[in-house]
């Protein structure tokens with residue numbers, strides 16, 4: 001597509017967004033006010049309904065899929081699919097509506113201070129999610145005939161591995177590799193593009209003991225004291241693996257080290273005078289692309305096995321597991337995306353590897369080029385004062401609208 005046409009399009013898109021600013025911001029606030037905290041995964045139905053209502057208001061049809069989760073003993077999950085345009089070539093806008101738990105209720109009041117919107121999920125990723133939805137509406141208002149189909153895939157459970165979200169959509173053929181031209185997701189990249197991500201394995205370890213009165217402690221089994229021994233062995237492994245650094249470009253720079261973190265969640269015991277009969281804690285291993293995922297997984301599990309062989313009663317639950325993936329920043333669609341961003345923001349974005357796990361992995365593994373680009377900042381996502389710069393939401397909406405056209409045409413401007 002010629003530069004002048006690109007400029008005209010960017011101008012027309014921005015003009016539409018100026019008219020929609022208040023509506024769009026209010027929508028982000030409404031999304032943030034629904035505390036879709038995960039774990040445990042609550043208020044999902046309400047949030048999906050709100051998104052569907054907004055799309056329906058724009059006369060865009062939606063399909064809500066109820067994911068049956070009774071066997072897993074959890075509440076039902078809901079995925080939302082919607083599409084705009086026709087054709088076999090499909091560009092996916094993919095986003096998650098679950099958020100990590102808030103530190104207090106105040107985080108769900110969606111407070112505006114200056115040019116920032118504060119609250120849990122503003123950066124990760126309800127600001128971006130709303131941008132995705134409004135990008136479709138902008139294309140519709142401009143009556144743009146896309147050279148293919150733009151599909152919105154809105155999922156839960158990204159924060160806990162995506163088993164009943166993205167994994168479900170792929171497993172049941174709701175997202176197909178045939179025709180999949182590209183995928184874009186608004187994770188908090190702070191205006192950069194993430195074209196790779198680390199692998200991860202997250203475990204919940206439960207140590208079983210035997211509960212008795214403290215004065216009879218010799219007749220019981222103290223799960224906490226056993227846990228101390230096991231966590232010391234895991235700390236040794238931590239010191240060893242965390243010396244390794246990736247050569248990929250990562251921001252912030254200090255997170256280039258491989259990661260093994262203990263105790264993100266930690267529970268146990270009933271009272272101070274009772275020998276604890278169960279203690280549990282999480283182990284979070286983030287694996288650099290240079291490390292061998294299977295080898296690192298085995299190494300971690302071997303430590304646990306060693307204690308099991310010594311008689312420790314252990315239960316291991318795999319919360320999430322995913323290998324690292326990446327797509328070259330020289331891929332021609334990366335170039336298409338760069339030019340779309342440049343046309344809106346005037347800046348050429350940098351490419352980084354996301355230090356965490358990303359759902360681009362599901363698409364990239366099936367050969368669909370996938371990138372993350374979003375308005376939030378990783379440095380504040382998941383933190384108590386999470387925020388998003390409001391202007392960045394509008395810019396992101398414009399980038400998504402323009403990128404949809406350019407990615408579907410496959411044009412390198």
Ligand SMILES: [Zn+2]
Nearest residue numbers: 124125158187
């Ligand atoms: Zn996220």
